[in-house]
């Protein structure tokens with residue numbers, strides 16, 4: 001494409017954004033755009049073995065207490081995996097290990113079949129295409145919805161320090177797509193601090209999406225949400241599945257029921273049971289340690 005065409009495209013995008021900013025929620029085409037959901041890291045990610053994330057015999061102890069105990073886990077590309085289990089089972093610690101925040105004492109952690117995550121730092125792992133959503137929303141409260149997303153895009157592109165950041169047509173398109181995905185297209189001028197708890201969580205998910213992650217780790221994303229927000233989040237996740245791989249830790253069983261394919265039950269740092277929700281719910285060991293309480 002010529003620079004002129006790119007510039008024209010960027011201008012059209014700016015107009016569409018301006019129209020959105022003026023309160024009209026429909027994009028000019030009225031439909032969803034395609035072609036911008038290809039994650040960057042995917043180019044080097046080898047999925048030949050049919051798994052995007054692979055943990056084998058992972059263990060970590062804190063002061064002699066085995067928080068993760070010979071944990072082995074396999075996630076397929078595009079999967080939406082739910083992880084449940086009692087408090088202290090090691091769910092958050094597992095995410096800490098995948099994202100490089102915590103180093104295991106032993107074991108193997110691979111992203112695709114060639115990227116050894118234990119050889120990468122936390123920022124490197126984020127750049128490889130693993131996005132993480134912590135329990136509490138961490139949006140920039142003083143900035144608008146739109147500014148938060150644009151900032152995420154700039155961080156992703158490494159142009160944070162550049163004063164004259166100009167969004168390309170593709171980037172503007174991506175912002176629009178993300179806004180639509182998270183359902184905040186009518187709130188883009190709103191200050192993030194004024195959003196409801198659920199909206200803040202969606203915005204943070206949107207910020208992660210601006211970074212085109214292949215794999216998204218979400219720790220208790222619907223905690224504190226209203227029932228309606230929880231339902232909306234289920235729809236959001238079902239829409240993300242396939243384009244991204246999602247690993248979701250939750251206690252809300254109605255939410256798990258709405259989104260789950262395979263459910264993994266973690267207990268005392270390893271997998272206690274795994275399968276469709278109906279199967280793990282009927283498992284006496286799961287009932288004993290988690291569901292029956």
Ligand SMILES: Nc1ncnc2c1ncn2[C@@H]1O[C@H](COP(=O)(O)OP(=O)(O)O)[C@@H](O)[C@H]1O
Pocket residue numbers: 062063067085086087088089090091092093094
């Ligand atoms: N950095 C840490 N230092 C010491 N103990 C920790 C640390 N992180 C987690 N733990 C302990 O490991 C266990 C598992 O915690 P966590 O992974 O947060 O469980 P979950 O998310 O399943 O509730 C808990 O007993 C917790 O206290």
Ligand SMILES: [Mg+2]
Pocket residue numbers: 091092093219
């Ligand atoms: Mg936790």
